[in-house]
Amino acid sequence: MRFAHLSDIHLGFQKQEALQKIEQEVFEKTLDECILRKVDFILIPGDLFHSNIPEMRVQKFAFAKFRQVHDAEIPVYVVYGSHDSSPVANSVIDLLAETGYITKVTRVKESENGKIVLDFIQDKTGVKIAGFSGLKAGKDREYYEKLDRDSLVSEPGFKIFLFHGGISEVKTEQSQKGEYMPLSFLPKGFSYYAGGHMHRFLHNEYxxxxxxxxxxxxxxxYHSDLEENANGQRRGFVLVEFDDKVTSVDFIEIKKADYEIIEIDAENRKADSVNIDLADKVKKIDAAGKIIIIKVEGELTYGKTADVDLSAIREYLSQSGALAVNINKNKLTSREYKITEAKGKNKDEIETNVFKENIGELQSEQKELVGDPGVLLAKKLLKELGQPILENEKKMEYLQRMKQGAFGILELKIDDS
Ligand SMILES: [Mn+2]
Incomplete structure (x- = not known):
């Protein structure tokens, strides 16, 4: 017997059309592989979707695919991840569960002494499955602390535990940031622990x-995943063979795209020199049909970060037939103009000091933008733009309101044509 284990597909994450296409194709190809290999069941421990309600385009292709899996009589067992769950609203996961295409694993009974008791689901193969969803920020630990592990440990048979979250023991230096829980939070003695949340393939034995x-x-x-892909990280799912215990765990690679990555170290350089270097490196690669990742980091000695001009590079690459261009200059800073940290007793004071210090580094002929008037203006703008969207307000209306407010403060007329 065999089962497939996949996770963190994040359907709906991609914004560029070419990348959306790949996101869909790898998902479909993976489930096609599961059908082809006649797996007995599929496990998905979270982050199947990037948000609890992804756009209709995403829901449509996901439902179509899960229908095929359902028609092939392959059960799919799922727990929520941190991305596709919501503490207050329904999730597309719930819709898929209602149609019967997937089964939500977490069956919680709270016992009298405040312990959380989990029930098992039994698959037609006889395998017993229990699991815990991933929740947002800090809630996980609280629930795991209340988890009644004894009842899970004492259950006989081939058992699988589904969970979504990082484990301190499997964490490496390259692992993503965030919270990790001790391995001891999981119930002991299961035949297989199907994890989600870590974005790289890991298989550990304890x-x-x-x-x-x-x-x-x-x-x-995450955007960093694309960078890892470009640097050769393999992506795919896990295929597990078993009888009364696991006999093999294989990683099945699902390869879809070709990449080129250009990394520029801008440390102690001038913006102009970085631009020349970039243009040079970009011309040397064959971009056709590939996903191009550009990463610029370091501290410039001269020129603003905006002077590292990537729009021309982007244009050149798309004309050379690049499938998609992903640019990351989050870690690019400039000595000439750098946001400095400012202290203060309260929010208002900190804001004033941040603006004072940073505006102090700027020169402008427009007197209202510098000095004390500049600080005042910046604070007004921050207050205006810090307003949240109203309940029942449409996004377009909100954006319009923000634009009007901000332009009003800047005393600029907006062209609404
Ligand atoms: Mn994830």
Missing amino acids: EDYLHVVYPGTLFSG
Whole structure:
């Protein structure tokens, strides 16, 4: 018998059309592989979708695919991840569960002494499955602390535990940031621990926890995943063969795109020299049909970060037939103009000091933009733009309101044509 384990697909994450296409294709190809290999069931421990309500385009292709899996009589067992759950609203996961295409694993009974008792689901193969969803920010720990592990440990048979979250013991230096929980939070003695959340494939074995496995993302759920793809990180799902215990755990690679990555170290350089270097490196690669990742980091000695001009590079690359261009200059700073940290007793004072220090580094002939008037103006703008969207307000209306407010403060007329 065999089962497939996939996670962190983050359907709906991609914004560029070419990348959306790949996101869809790797998902479909993976489930096609599951059908082709006649797996007995599929496990998805979270972040199947990037948000609890992804756009209709995404829901449509996901439903179509899960219908095929359902028609092939392959059950799909799911727990929520941190991305596709919502503490207050329904999730597309719930719709898929209502149609019967997937089964939500977490069956919680709260016992009298405040312990959380989990029930098992039994698959037609006889395998017993229990699991815990990933929740947002800090809630996980609270629930795991209340988890009644004894009842889970004492259950006989081939058992699988589904979970979504990082484990301190499997964490490496390259692991993503965030919260990690101790391995001991998981119930001991299961045959397989199907993890989600870690975006790279990991298969670890411990004394009381055989086979703690994370398949990693299928394509990408963070921008850094694309960077890792470009640097050769394999992506795919996990195929597990078993009888009364696990007999093999194989990583099945699902390859979809070709990449080129250009990394520029801008440390101690001038913006102009970085631009020349970039143009040079971009001309040397064959961009056709590939995803191009550009990463510029370091501290410039001269020129603003905006002087590192990537729009021309983007234009050149798309004309050379690049499939998509992903640019990251989050870690690019400039000595000439750098946001300095400012202290203060309260929010208002900190804001004033941040603006004072940073505006102090600027020169402008427009007197209202510098000095004390500049600080006042910046604070007014910040207050205006800090307003949240109103309940029942449409996004377009909100954007319009923000624009009017901000332009009003700047005493600029807006062209609404
Ligand atoms: Mn994820």
